Amino acid sequence: MPNAQPLFRLAEDQPVASTRRGVCPSLSKPMQTGDGLLVRLRPASGGLEPKVFAAIARAAALYGNGILEVTARGNLQLRGLTEDTVSPLTEAVFATGIALATGLAVETPPLSGLDRHEITDARPLAGRIRQAVAACEPALRLAAKLSVIVDGGGAFDLDAIVADIRLKARRVDGALRYALSLGGTAASARPVALLSEEDALDAVMDILQRLDRIGPTARGRDINPSDLALSGPLLLSPENPSDTLRRPAGLHELGEGLVVAGLGLPFCQVKAADLIALCEKVETLGLSEIRLAPEHGLLIPGLPREAARALLEYAATLGFRVRPDDPANAIALCAGTAGCASAYYDTHALADLFIEKAPDLLDGSFDLHLSACPKGCAHPAATALTLSGASLGYGLVVNGPASLSPAAYIAANDVASAVARLGSLLRTEKNAGETARACLTRLGAERIAATLKQET
Numbered sequence: 001m002p003n004a005q006p007l008f009r010l011a012e013d014q015p016v017a018s019t020r021r022g023v024c025p026s027l028s029k030p031m032q033t034g035d036g037l038l039v040r041l042r043p044a045s046g047g048l049e050p051k052v053f054a055a056i057a058r059a060a061a062l063y064g065n066g067i068l069e070v071t072a073r074g075n076l077q078l079r080g081l082t083e084d085t086v087s088p089l090t091e092a093v094f095a096t097g098i099a100l101a102t103g104l105a106v107e108t109p110p111l112s113g114l115d116r117h118e119i120t121d122a123r124p125l126a127g128r129i130r131q132a133v134a135a136c137e138p139a140l141r142l143a144a145k146l147s148v149i150v151d152g153g154g155a156f157d158l159d160a161i162v163a164d165i166r167l168k169a170r171r172v173d174g175a176l177r178y179a180l181s182l183g184g185t186a187a188s189a190r191p192v193a194l195l196s197e198e199d200a201l202d203a204v205m206d207i208l209q210r211l212d213r214i215g216p217t218a219r220g221r222d223i224n225p226s227d228l229a230l231s232g233p234l235l236l237s238p239e240n241p242s243d244t245l246r247r248p249a250g251l252h253e254l255g256e257g258l259v260v261a262g263l264g265l266p267f268c269q270v271k272a273a274d275l276i277a278l279c280e281k282v283e284t285l286g287l288s289e290i291r292l293a294p295e296h297g298l299l300i301p302g303l304p305r306e307a308a309r310a311l312l313e314y315a316a317t318l319g320f321r322v323r324p325d326d327p328a329n330a331i332a333l334c335a336g337t338a339g340c341a342s343a344y345y346d347t348h349a350l351a352d353l354f355i356e357k358a359p360d361l362l363d364g365s366f367d368l369h370l371s372a373c374p375k376g377c378a379h380p381a382a383t384a385l386t387l388s389g390a391s392l393g394y395g396l397v398v399n400g401p402a403s404l405s406p407a408a409y410i411a412a413n414d415v416a417s418a419v420a421r422l423g424s425l426l427r428t429e430k431n432a433g434e435t436a437r438a439c440l441t442r443l444g445a446e447r448i449a450a451t452l453k454q455e456t
Helices: 050-063 086-095 123-134 197-214 272-284 305-317 347-357 412-429 436-452
Strands: 031-033 036-041 067-070 076-081 105-107 147-151 165-172 175-182 190-195 250-255 258-264 269-271 291-293 297-304 331-333 368-371 383-390 393-400 408-410
Touching (some): 050 076, 067 272, 165 197, 190 197, 347 412, 383 436, 408 412, 408 436, 412 436
Parallel strands (some): 105 147, 331 368
Antiparallel strands (some): 175 190
């Protein structure tokens, strides 16, 4: 049963910790959290061999606390390390032969090269950008979390992922073009121009060099598009971008009789033993890779449908989420007090409360963001509803990121009944055929805040 009242960390018990997002933990720069040191791995290729993934999981259990995470952007995190175990973990990771990406994050969709819906494989252009950046002398000074997205336009797009520079493939009069935009998600970014591949590469390098000249904290939003010398037509608006990621859990068509088995991680985490068991099962099926997916998941491509169904059934016994309609898929949450020194509350317990008391909210039309502090690490982009931890209680943010000033605060000892009131509001007010997101938007921040504060 869910906890009746999630653990809330009072202000006087709050450890001294930075609330600034901007540190990227890596093997060379682990980050201190509530459960020890954390490192993040960015595989350079699209996927991991099952035996390599299993070896990394064994190292995570031997040198950390055995908990691995797939982040909202599809990176791998290992938790619970100490100063004495980081070095042997690093040796164990590199002993697997894995190639890790370093420097500027240039991201592509998780099924690039396999997605039958994509206009083009985004990986070659992404590789050219990485090579051009690596060749710069002197090295560019760029913000730690600055990112570039190159999206081939497939079913598993990255429209809902925040990026400083975004290239999205389009087919224009039979020719391949890239729509360039700056800052935010595809829906909120500033459209700039429609460019050929060569011109897109030149434009990205021009922007990065401008950011270098501005300084190491500059981001894509600091660039004025009118300052850029562009050879393609200007874009006045985005072209109907999607505002939600396709979630990993379930079966996804790959074409030619094959499918992708998608798994969601419970609470964005998996125990090393369960991951090892999954990898061993995948290896027995003769498959060569497991791909990390945004929205805290894994994608296993290249299976006949019946084999994929059997794999999902097995993964479910290990605790993975395998149903696309699982309400937990619609919750984005950080580690909470169990694993972060900045956290004010237990995100896992609060997630259980929402699943039990407000299931109508979790219809997949938006990501409910449970952020244990205002940093919003689990979901940097704005979403319809966020509960952000603060010394005053649970801060309610409507249609914004966790860092936005809350519309109201919910007292720590009232959160269970507040969630129940929100569930009742949705059941009462949602029209037939209306999504939870549309209903929340129609009700507005004041009505939602009043309900949670019991002012109706």
